[in-house]
Ligand code: ADP
């Protein structure tokens with residue numbers, strides 16, 4: 322199998338999760354014995370998914386001057402990722418403070434921390450330190466400043482890398498910018514927001530993909546949770562990929578696993594259909610496991626799932 326070279330430009334977060342009976346009112350303190358510390362961030366999740374699938378992965382991102390930085394770096398490294406493109410910024414690493422109530426309701430405060438300090442210059446430096454060859458891939462999301470996203474797209478074009486852009490969270494971008502992505506990937510709610518229609522199944526997903534294609538990318542992919550995914554490409558037409566039927570335990574990082582594995586598996590030249598299936602299998606393994614980055618499978622895990 323061809324080894325894909327991937328530069329991921331994106332976020333790294335520490336997720337601090339407290340499971341509570343009820344969330345505190347103003348001035349109230351609640352206690353809980355149930356807390357978890359997870360490494361996350363779409364960028365780091367996707368980098369780990371791609372690295373565990375066997376791609377050569379370099380992560381470009383920012384961590385803070387704190388103890389979390391060490392952990393964020395270590396998890397990436399132990400998955401085989403190259404961390405030489407991580408820069409350290411003053412202040413805290415990115416964090417997400419999450420409460421989960423007994424009825425399953427989530428409340429999330431995102432502290433962007435170092436992620437919001439990742440600059441175009443950081444990207445430029447990391448990418449010219451070891452200039453990867455044409456035919457590589459750039460994987461990028463929207464959890465870093467838009468000017469940095471734009472610069473990453475620019476670097477990719479200059480170097481002849483294909484761009485896989487997870488347009489999440491959805492932020493306003495100038496018309497035409499989405500055309501800078503060779504592949505645009507969104508989930509159903511992001512798709513709904515982007516194209517201004519209710520996306521809830523394969524049929525509405527296909528319509529959303531077609532609208533997205535009009536904005537210029539070569540391919541659009543909409544993921545639909547347990548309903549699978551739909552992709553439309555000017556070169557390969559409509560590709561519907563069912564989800565594998567599994568008993569879901571924790572869907573955290575499913576979308577990031579899908580994207581990272583897709584990016585790692587697809588050579589950018591041949592039909593992406595098989596890689597979409599492999600991505601779907603990897604995401605299915607992820608949802609059967611508790612946790613976030615811990616639940617992202619290796620290539621071997623995916624192969625044995627498919628046997
Ligand atoms: P996100 O996490 O970004 O919202 P999705 O929920 O759409 O992403 O999930 C991404 C992919 O993960 C889906 O296209 C599907 O292949 C897989 N997946 C998600 N949930 C399930 C599930 N319950 N069972 C099997 N596969 C799933």
Ligand code: NA
Pocket residue numbers: 571572573574575607608609610611612613616
């Ligand atoms: Na999981």
